[in-house]
Amino acid sequence: MTHSSARKVSSRIGLCLALAALPLVSCTATMEAAPTNAAPVAVPTVYLASDSTVADYKPDRYPQSGWGSFIGCVLDGVRVDNRAVGGRSTRSFVNEDRWNSIRTSLKPGDTVLIQFAHNDANKEKAERYVAPDTAYRQYLVSFIADARATGATPILVTPVTRHNFKDGHAVADFAAYSAVMRDLAKQYDVPLVDLETASRHYIDTMGENASNSLYLHYKPGEYPAFPDGIGDDTHFSEMGARRMANLVADGLAQTDTTLASHVSADRGDLTRATAVGSKACH
Known part of the structure; x- marks a missing residue:
């Protein structure tokens, strides 16, 4: 057995042990490797499991x-099948x-x-809150196991930064x-995009004032979606979302995955200087 094979076997065993101790997650996945003779997928699908920072929005929210x-x-x-929901x-x-x-x-x-x-x-909402070192870790372990059991590849993406500055x-x-995600990526040999x-480095380089443009900072009357104006340091403008997507693409291109070969070298749609006015690529 090669070192690489041993590491993958160890990773699967570790996941099985972790899943056995999870009372809060009903996970039916097995950790057997996907069959090597599985039928190839003509057009692979990339699913997105996340929140409002990733989700699609209707035109009236632009x-x-x-x-x-x-x-x-x-x-x-x-x-791309975007299943993210605010x-x-x-x-x-x-x-x-979900x-x-x-x-x-x-599918494989x-x-x-x-x-x-x-x-x-968010500790104020019990239906959402999970502590990082316990439930959050356990849910992620189950996601990893479930995806691998189908022959799919899970990729962990650390949470995109908020527009929160202190002392410049x-x-x-x-x-x-984020620390839990990085730890799980190492422990279970999971590809990681450290978004x-x-x-955070990206907006830090731009500076606090300039990076406002990446988030929802608008005066009253600028957009019908926000008639009273808005100062939102979590959610993105069109340009902010394009820049964050470009950072995700950078990370994906560096992973040791099949998906890395699908990342285009032409990033013009994500680095453009002006907004399109919709979620169209260009």
């Missing part, structure tokens, strides 16, 4: 946008049967990008949750 609306602009030869945490995503809907749709060759924390950290520098609002670090 310019509010999620990065999930634009990541498909730079993924060639795959289909206000969801790992807990509510499971309890509302994760199970993805799990039963996954598919990928699922998993980004949660913004709502998991962007602050990591979900550091404990928290990349996005």
Whole structure:
């Protein structure tokens, strides 16, 4: 057995042991490797499991946008199925049967990008809150196991940064949750896109005032969706969502996955200087 094979076997065993101790998650996945003779998927699907920072929005909500609306602009030869929904945490995503809907749709060759924390950290809403080192970790372990059991590839995405500055520098609002994701990526040999670090560094380089343009900061009357104006440091404008999608693409291109080869080198749709006015690529 090679070192790589031993590491993957160890990873599967570790996941099985972790899942055996989960009272809060009903996970029917087995950790057997996907059959090597599985029929190839003509067009792989990339599923997005996340919250409002990734979700699609109807035209009447413009310019509010999620990065999930634009990541498909730079993924060639795959289909993107954005299942992200505002206000969801790992807990509510499971309890509302949203994760199970993805799990039963996954096929060999598919990928699922998993980004949660913004709502998991909300202690004021019990239906959402999960502590990082216990329930959050356990939910992510079950997601990893479920995806792998279908022959799909799970990719963990650390939570995209909020527009929160202190003493002139962007602050990591979900550091404990990001740390859990990084730890699980190492423990179970899961591809990781460290969007928290990349996005925080990105807005830090732009500066507090300039990076306002990436978020929903508008005066009264600028957009019908926000007649009274808005100062939202969590959700993205069209340009912000495009920039975040570009950072995700950067991360995906660096993973040791099949999806990495589908990331386009042409990022013009995500780095453009002016807004399109919709979630169209260009």
